Amino acid sequence: MSVPFDPASYSQQLADKATRLRELLAPFDAPEPQLFESPQAHYRLRAEFRLWREDNQRFYAMFAPGNNHTPILIDDFPIASQRINDLMPLLRARWEASATLNFKLFQVDFLTTLAGDAIITLCYHRPLNDVWQVAAEKLSAELNVSVIGRSKGKRIVIGRDYAVEKLQVAGRTFTYQQPEGSFTQPNGAVNQKMLNWAYDALGQRDDDLLELYCGNGNFTLPLATRVRNVLATEISKTSVAAALNNLDDNGVSNVKLVRLSAEELTEALNDVRPFRRLAGIDLKSYEFGSIFVDPPRAGMDPDTCELARRFERILYISCNPETLAANITQLHDSHRIERCALFDQFPYTPHMESGVLLVRRT
Structure with missing residues (x-):
């Protein structure tokens, strides 16, 4: 259940999350968590809107969970990035002025980055043709964005099918390709804080790192600079392709990436x-x-937890503190929590991202 968007109550909401994390980690004698705040507005780099027709006009809309019949019509979206908010009225004006862009358009997705890049995905209940492509090319040029059209069995890309992100970790800039339609961290500012925390928590090592669930290489790039070699795994073909490109683009050569599940x-x-x-x-x-x-x-399955037990250090980023606590229960007899952190990726919701560094007991 979400809580109201109310920047005035943000500090209390974050304090409540910190209390919840402390309670979950208390049985493991965890140290006090570091707290990493989110911007209180314009923090979300992705947004997905259904379009709702009223009086022959289409409006951006969202729906409350479990209610697909009563739309919440949206003119601006203060939790989304400033770039998304700037693009929303410009895009609406253009689909209203173009029957080609407007006809049977039912969904609009935005993907933006801290670096200023943007992709708009337009989803249709009709085939897309050359006439649509000409209109989309004009839209792309006017708004300075990549445009992707989706209809049943077809995908047309105007520009790039990935957004470019640039993140600062320990004084170095890492560049990322973030493919349209695949997972990326939604809160770029907090993601940057997570990367710096993980970089610092791992420390400089003279041995090797195993990484599971590496995605597009979000953590892989900076962590690879802290160790001799990395073996990383990811099951999504799209994410594997992006990660390989990101490793190459950043000149990171000490990583072997395999498409396997944990x-x-x-x-x-x-x-x-x-x-x-x-x-x-x-x-x-x-x-x-x-x-x-x-x-x-869902966290790590029991067998993967047992695999993790073999390592001197377990660096764990979690999007679900309950499954994090369940995994630590399995590991607590062999590892202690040396550091922990709360990353407020999802303000105004009960969701939280957390991190722990577990070190083998002596």
Whole structure:
């Protein structure tokens, strides 16, 4: 359940989240969490709107959870980036002036970056043709954005199908391709804080790092500069392709990336079965001292938790503090929490991102 957008209450909302995290981690003698605030407005870099027709006009709309019949019509969206808010009325004026852009348009998605890049995705209940493409090319030029048209079985790209992000970590700028339609961190300012915290928490090592759930390489790029070698895994083909491009674009050459799930890599490391996707990679040549995990909301499965137990250091970013606590319960007899943090990726909601560094007990 979301709470009202009310910047005046932001400090109290963050304090309430910190209390909740402390309570969840109290059984493990966790230190006081570092708190990383979000901007109180214009922090969300992505937004997805359905379009709602009233009086022959289309409006941006959202719906409350469980209610697809009563739209909330939106003129501006203060939690979204300033770029999204600037683009919303400009795009609406252009679809109102163009029957080609307007006809059977039912959804609009925005993807922006701290670096100023933007993609607008237009979704249609009709085939897209050359006439639409000409109109979309004009739209792209006028708004200085990439435009992607989607209809059943078709995708037309005007410009690029990824947005370019630039993030500062420990004084270095890392450049990221963020593909349209794939996962990226929604709150860029807080993501940058997460990256710097993880970079500092890992420290400079003289051994190797195993990373599970690496996505487009969001954490991989800065963490690779802290270790000798990285073996990273990701199951999404789109994310793997983006991560490989990002490694190349940033000149990071000490990472091997394999398209395996965390569960499959656990099987490979346990010699349960071989995988063709690991051909040419000598797992036994790695001297892993640390594991970095950023799992989905379900957390790590028990077998992956047991795999993590082998490592001296477990650096864990979580989008669900309840499953984080459940995983730490399994690891607590062998590892203690040395550092923890709360990253307020999702202001005005109960969701929180958290991080812990677990170190093997001596």
